[in-house]
Amino acid sequence: QQQVKQSPQSLIVQKGGISIINCAYENTAFDYFPWYQQFPGKGPALLIAIRPDVSEKKEGRFTISFNKSAKQFSLHIMDSQPGDSATYFCAGTKLVFGAGTILRVKS
């Protein structure tokens, strides 16, 4: 019963390019939209999060865009680097996570 649908499953981007990962949610009660980053052999770590009263939040090279009417939010990684290669998860409140996106940045 995935309440958060994430796409794509995997993504390959050239170094310096833009990585875009999308997430769609169903539960309109969600009011906090985080992204987590997970490196191999590690637990996920909070990367960036947004509340629905803003449409965009930027932290360094990472930006969340939020579209409340479409019930979607996305993660943009600008100037992608090989060190960004990881699995990314979107999440909503109520402890639900998306299925994850495996990002590989080619040097």
Next chain:
Amino acid sequence: NAGVTQTPKFQVLKTGQSMTLQCAQDMNHEYMSWYRQDPGMGLRLIHYSVGAGITDQGEVPNGYNVSRSTTEDFPLRLLSAAPSQTSVYFCASSRRGALSGLGYGYTFGSGTRLTVV
């Protein structure tokens, strides 16, 4: 400040055996939860707790038990291990309000890789 500590890191069990995965946090977080991670399935919630003495089921609770006798500890028990329980298990904790979206992220442990043969 160790954060969330999970033990063991690796475990191999035979079908039918039981064991307990340990989870401890030193951040005085009210909320604790257990997830399993399988390829292509993301993180699926097994059980969670909003405070000492209070637990509830998540999406995939069958075959697992939990208890929360202290704020710090939240062990996960496998009653009779099955090959379908082969997975990586993560424990996470958060401050009160995470469930209601007050903007508190989860802190995850480094995981336990369990293989059931």
